[in-house]
Amino acid sequence: MEVAAIIPARMGSTRYPGKPLCDIHGLTMIEHVYRRTRMSDSVDETYVATPDEEIRQETKSFGGNVIMTGSHPRATDRVAEAAEQIDAEIVVVMQGDEPLVYPDMLDDAIAPVRDEEDVKVTNLAKPIPDEEEYRDPNNVKVVVDEDWNALYFSRAPIPNIHEGSYTEAPVYHQVCVIPFERDFLFEFTEMAETELEQVESIDMLRLLENGDDVRLVETSRQTYPIDTPQDHEKVNELMKDDPLFQEYQDEVDS
Numbered sequence: 001m002e003v004a005a006i007i008p009a010r011m012g013s014t015r016y017p018g019k020p021l022c023d024i025h026g027l028t029m030i031e032h033v034y035r036r037t038r039m040s041d042s043v044d045e046t047y048v049a050t051p052d053e054e055i056r057q058e059t060k061s062f063g064g065n066v067i068m069t070g071s072h073p074r075a076t077d078r079v080a081e082a083a084e085q086i087d088a089e090i091v092v093v094m095q096g097d098e099p100l101v102y103p104d105m106l107d108d109a110i111a112p113v114r115d116e117e118d119v120k121v122t123n124l125a126k127p128i129p130d131e132e133e134y135r136d137p138n139n140v141k142v143v144v145d146e147d148w149n150a151l152y153f154s155r156a157p158i159p160n161i162h163e164g165s166y167t168e169a170p171v172y173h174q175v176c177v178i179p180f181e182r183d184f185l186f187e188f189t190e191m192a193e194t195e196l197e198q199v200e201s202i203d204m205l206r207l208l209e210n211g212d213d214v215r216l217v218e219t220s221r222q223t224y225p226i227d228t229p230q231d232h233e234k235v236n237e238l239m240k241d242d243p244l245f246q247e248y249q250d251e252v253d254s
Contacts, residue, residue: 001114003179004088005043005106006067007033008075009096011052015228020055020096022232024239027252029226030055031062032099032239035248040106042114043092049082062252076178076203080189083182090114091185093178097225099235101177102244108217109177118213120184123150123204124175125216126223133173138227140174140202142216150214153202172216174204175223 009020009030016022020030027035030048038046048059051071059066067082076093083091090113092106105124112119125142128134134141137155145151152158153174161169180188194209196202207214224235239245 001090002044002088003042003090003092003110003114004045004047004083004086005037005040005092005094006079006082007037007046007048007094007096008078008082009048009050009052009055010071010078011054012071013227016226016232018054019226019232020050021058022226024099024232024236025245025249027062027249028058029099030058030096031064032245033094033096033101034059034062034064035251036099036101036103036244037092037094037106039244039248040103040110042107042110045086045088046094047082047086048096049078051078074189074203076185077189080185083185089182091180091182093176093180093185095176095225097227098176098223099226100222100224100238100242102221105175105177105219105221105223106179108219110179112215112217113179113181116215119215120181120212121188121207122179122215122217124177124219124221125172126175126219126221128171128173134171142172142174143170144172144216148216148218150204150208150216152208153200153204155200155202172218174202175219175221176225178204 021028047065069078069081142153143151194206197205
């Protein structure tokens with residue numbers, strides 16, 4: 001079963017314009033994401049999907065595959081447009097602002113879509129380690145049922161903890177590695193945006209509001225997306241000692 005990972009990237013970020021090309025120890029963020037994504041054993045091909053010539057040129061400069069798309073506001077729409085041009089049965093939306101993603105995260109997320117007939121889309125979910133992160137509206141929280149299908153996604157702190165220990169509550173946040181069955185991705189992008197999706201600014205709610213399941217897969221990996229210059233500084237420090245970076249840095253330097 002052919003699996004393609006598509007990394008949506010554009011220059012027009014509201015909080016950090018041009019962030020795909022920000023430098024992290026000598027490589028751009030988009031190159032870090034690309035190299036780490038293609039190290040997944042479950043991914044056959046990796047692509048960058050972009051409306052911007054600067055990102056196209058950068059991707060070509062390190063030998064990456066790139067597909068030009070329209071400048072859709074939603075990353076999933078850019079991925080779907082790119083997916084129309086390739087032959088793959090599973091399409092992984094791999095967010096372009098996750099330079100510390102690990103290949104086994106993609107492996108874990110892809111497995112249910114590949115192996116279980118009734119699973120059309122998955123997201124990763126990580127336990128939230130502290131109350132500050134739990135209450136941060138930039139973190140998308142998710143609650144799941146007994147089969148680990150999503151009940152709801154929110155930027156609000158859910159589930160609401162009335163009493164007892166915070167650490168004993170089933171508190172998770174969404175990690176944006178999102179494999180879709182190819183045809184289901186196209187179905188998703190053809191659906192009209194829904195009310196809760198617009199209120200929360202979380203596109204997975206479109207599926208829940210239409211009665212579709214979103215399977216969550218737990219990960220212990222901590223990622224650090226870059227949304228602001230301050231995030232960039234933090235990731236730059238973390239990358240310095242990242243063991244996976246050492247592997248592909250040697251490849252780049254050779």
